Amino acid sequence: MSLIFVPLERLFFLRRQRFLRPGLKTDLAHYGFNHLLMGGIFFLIALPAEWVRKRYFIDAVPHFIQSLPLWLQVVLILFIADFCQYFVHRAFHTSPILWQFHKIHHSVPQMDWLASSRLHVIDVIVTRAISYIPIVWLGFSLDAVHIYLPIVAIQALFVHSNFRYGFGGLRYGLTTPLVHHWHHSSEEPALDKNFAVTFSIIDVIFGTFYCPRNWPEKYGLHGEEISESFVKQLLFPFLKVLKK
Ligand SMILES: [Zn+2]
Numbered sequence: 001m002s003l004i005f006v007p008l009e010r011l012f013f014l015r016r017q018r019f020l021r022p023g024l025k026t027d028l029a030h031y032g033f034n035h036l037l038m039g040g041i042f043f044l045i046a047l048p049a050e051w052v053r054k055r056y057f058i059d060a061v062p063h064f065i066q067s068l069p070l071w072l073q074v075v076l077i078l079f080i081a082d083f084c085q086y087f088v089h090r091a092f093h094t095s096p097i098l099w100q101f102h103k104i105h106h107s108v109p110q111m112d113w114l115a116s117s118r119l120h121v122i123d124v125i126v127t128r129a130i131s132y133i134p135i136v137w138l139g140f141s142l143d144a145v146h147i148y149l150p151i152v153a154i155q156a157l158f159v160h161s162n163f164r165y166g167f168g169g170l171r172y173g174l175t176t177p178l179v180h181h182w183h184h185s186s187e188e189p190a191l192d193k194n195f196a197v198t199f200s201i202i203d204v205i206f207g208t209f210y211c212p213r214n215w216p217e218k219y220g221l222h223g224e225e226i227s228e229s230f231v232k233q234l235l236f237p238f239l240k241v242l243k244k
């Protein structure tokens with residue numbers, strides 16, 4: 001990922017950034033922690049999907065899905081996973097309890113590809129576990145899943161990146177960095193907008209799309225402050241929820 005994004009952001013940066021930018025240490029800690037932990041608890045994330053598949057298995061469904069061309073299966077996975085992700089993401093914004101966990105992601109002071117890793121572990125587990133349910137139940141071919149995974153990983157990083165091009169009207173269909181930068185903006189009209197990570201058309205359909213042609217001026221939390229300490233970011237949502 002560094003091989004792709006470091007040169008990309010050096011050549012086509014939106015804002016000139018110091019290498020040791022504010023918040024970098026915290027984002028790196030989230031990156032390491034989430035990746036290590038995800039390897040260890042993957043079975044937990046896949047558990048709900050496995051349960052649904054076993055309980056509601058219909059033989060004809062994976063049979064039909066696997067008869068589709070590989071490219072179509074990949075597009076379908078991308079869309080279905082993003083469709084689920086949209087509603088989970090929206091719930092993380094609207095539920096006061098879930099927001100305590102998701103606000104960690106919105107506390108990034110500066111946007112770049114590494115800022116995407118600042119995610120609370122509960123956020124990652126819930127979002128992935130729910131998005132996997134339809135993919136596993138529908139029974140896509142493993143080849144399609146293997147193509148989907150790197151695409152979605154790169155896309156998730158790309159939309160956060162410090163990359164200057166806006167891609168014009170494409171932003172009404174696909175989530176571009178401009179669209180997701182607005183999701184991270186603390187400016188009033190952009191609050192609780194742009195939940196899709198791949199297909200912004202989902203936001204257009206559900207009336208949650210907001211993306212002027214210019215880039216946001218202000219990023220981060222709206223009227224809230226959060227410690228930059230990784231440990232505090234990990235623990236604080238639990239403490240907040242217990243207090244409620
Ligand atoms: Zn969000």
Ligand SMILES: [Zn+2]
Nearest residue numbers: 105116160180
């Ligand atoms: Zn984000």
